[in-house]
Amino acid sequence: MWLAIKLGYRNLIGAGLRTWLNVIVLSFSFVVIIFMKGVMIGWDHQAKTDMTNWEIGGGQYWQKNYDPLDPFTLTESHALIPQEVKEEITKGDMEPFLIIPGTIYPQGRLQSIVIKGINPGQSLFLLPSQKLDTIADAIPAIIGSLMAKNIKADVGDQIMVRWRDANGTFDAGNIAITDIFTTNVPEVETGQIYIPLEKLQTMMMLPGEATILTFRDGQKIRPSLDGWILKNKDDLTASVDAMIKTKSVGQSVMYGILLLLAMLAIFDTQVLSIFRRQKEIGTYIALGYTRRQVVGLFTVEGTMHAILAALLSAAYGLPFLAHMAKAGWKMPIDTSEFGMAIAQTLYPVYSLGLVITTVLIMTLVTAIVSYWPSRRIARMNPTDALRGKLQ
Secondary structure (H helix, E strand, C coil): CHHHHHHHHHHHHHHCHHHHHHHHHHHHHHHHHHHHHHHHHHHHHHHHHHHHHHHHCCEEEEECCCCCCCHHHHHHCCEECCHHHHHHHHHCCEEEEEEEEEEECHHHCCEEEEEEEECCCCCCCCCCHHHHCCCCCCEEEEEEHHHHHHHCCCCCCEEEEEEECCCCCEEEEEEEEEEEECCCCHHHHCCEEEEEHHHHHHHHCCCCEECEEEECCCCCCCCCCCCEEEEEHHHHCHHHHHHHHHHHHHHHHHHHHHHHHHHHHHHHHHHHHHHHCHHHHHHHHHCCCCHHHHHHHHHHHHHHHHHHHHHHHHHHHHHHHHHHHHHCEECCCCCCCCCCCCCCEECCCCCHHHHHHHHHHHHHHHHHHHHHHHHHHHHCCHHHHHCCCCC
């Protein structure tokens, strides 16, 4: 094997430009695949982190009638906060949300929204809820930047809001926007406003009631609550997992094209090499090499393209990947209206397992492509090979 490696290396270096063209194309495939996989892993990590910090915490209890995809369920999606979790709420490890449908009238226009009641003193989320702890001649409210852009509102503006209380009676009042926040999670700000929880409970005549109970991350085992449905983080981030999976499948097409180009070049090189080196092959066999050993020699020689490509990609790929992991990949378009948790700048995340797996797969595929044309050597007649003729 060591002799085959030495001969293969000598032959590759002797091939000159043809070898290095193949190595460059293959190394480009190495770097692109690792970079794009790192972007997907980074997106997954960033999206779930942002969702944890802004929306889902460590998990949630949903009132049994609550369905975020069906706004008609909101009028019935509330219940008294269970006695079992009130101590946890007092400690700040759980935060209740009351969610109701409503309507606002910015600049005389009508727009349906969701009104969310939140504790102004909460520390579970990055929402600037402390801005709700203020005295104003209207209901204090905070909104997201995307919502503010849509309704053309700014801090200090007052907007009329209408709601329907628990008895079915319509009521209206003004909200005063005390802060506008920005987040990478559109579900937190699109079409919704946040007001103090107790104020909303009073408006709705639903004292002590909530729609969602969000608990702090790190608590693995949660008890079941009568009338409430437990949603863990895996349940709440399933949409992100599905999106990442879909994007990964789409990327596989590009990976396949890159591999096809690189493997086609190596395949052609092997075929040409066998055709031009018939006398050399015949000499090997005449000197006592078995046909299997000669096939192995050419397979090792072809596989060494991947080894050289890995070394070359490490030379220029490691600085590039390290820079991208630090500086991030700025998205060329505005992601605020994508409807999913995605930052304007994505930071790739690489792992040793990702690099090793990519190198092993590429090396294995290269070995297979190198072996395929080399099988013809086993059918060669040594006498004809020495004369430079194939059977």
